[in-house]
Amino acid sequence: MHPTLQRLDELAAHLATRDDTVAVLGLGSAGAQRGRLDEHSDLDFFLIVEEGATSRYAAGTDWLAAPCPVVYSFANDRRGRKALYADGIFVEYAVFTVAELRRVPFRGARVVWRRADAPPGLTESDVPEPRPPYDTVEFHLNEALTNLYVGLHRELRGEHLSAARFIQGHAVDRVIALLRLSEGEPPYRDVFDPSRRVERTYPPQLLPLAEMVPGYRGNAAAARAILGWLGARFAIPGPINRAIEELLRS
Incomplete structure (x- = not known):
């Protein structure tokens, strides 16, 4: 054992x-x-x-x-x-x-x-599984895009840590959700922490985390990688795409 x-x-x-x-x-x-x-x-x-x-x-x-x-x-x-x-x-x-x-x-x-007199059902919670307001491709895609937009504004303001959390944290969580919806439910998924075991579930060619999470000084590069990944798989609305691209050129 x-x-x-x-x-x-x-x-x-x-x-x-x-x-x-x-x-x-x-x-x-x-x-x-x-x-x-x-x-x-x-x-x-x-x-x-x-x-x-x-x-x-x-x-x-x-x-x-x-x-x-x-x-x-x-x-x-x-x-x-x-x-x-x-x-x-x-x-x-x-x-x-x-x-x-x-x-x-x-x-x-x-x-x-x-204990012998313990009630049944101890392994089941009465609290529903945590879910976002909408567990759809449209929701996760647009959440990821707006995370990039807000994060890049904070990066330009000099708030690099907050920017990293939006770009390399929240947006990447949405990318993982999009993979779950498109690739199927992964084994041993942690419903409370989407980052758990993703490296075992998705190979780097499918989920290039080294590019999406390069670190504190890599927010702009991370945003480019995430935007490129999203654009290769989904139709990104033109206005938000142009707004993010403009921020990346700033």
């Missing part, structure tokens, strides 16, 4: 001895998508507890250290922490009651351990 999964099993076995715990859910590569687990994977999980126990488990780490000493941790949320074990396994977790879990957006969970 992979050391990360073994650690989660050890942790769940300890938590199963406590009266105020209900279940342990593995997430990410420790969840339903264990096929993507590798030596770089961290350990993500939810701990489900009885009413009144959330703050105790979120604030304390005695239970977390049961299988191995914890050498570093901090509260990254009022319900959870990030922590590093002495053997190098990095964990991120959150603590919820059953009622609170129903209001949390998540996908791909796996029951590692559940």
Whole structure:
């Protein structure tokens, strides 16, 4: 068994001895998508507890250290922490009651351990999958174009970091969405972060990320690459195309 999964099993076995715990859910590569687990994977999980126990488990780490000493941790949320074990396994977790879990957006969970009287359906969130207002080619194309337009104006103003986020961040996310719509649903897609595993899904000749994300000083070059990629695949409305080209000549 992979050391990360073994650690989660050890942790769940300890938590199963406590009266105020209900279940342990593995997430990410420790969840339903264990096929993507590798030596770089961290350990993500939810701990489900009885009413009144959330703050105790979120604030304390005695239970977390049961299988191995914890050498570093901090509260990254009022319900959870990030922590590093002495053997190098990095964990991120959150603590919820059953009622609170129903209001949390998540996908791909796996029951590692559940109490016999735990309710069914713990791996399913009642919160809908996050989607843009319109998940269409028209929407993503025009979002990408307006991201380039706004980003280039910020670049010309000297706001290089903000420009990079619009051009090399937001616009590239829209490019990835366009590929998803045209090439089909990719395996192991992270609905909360479109950048995950794109390098494995799309080869450089299809998604030239080195050209689209060249770095802090490369906003104009990135915008040219993205505009060229979009223009080779879709009909770009003339007015916005000309406006972006004019900014690129500035």
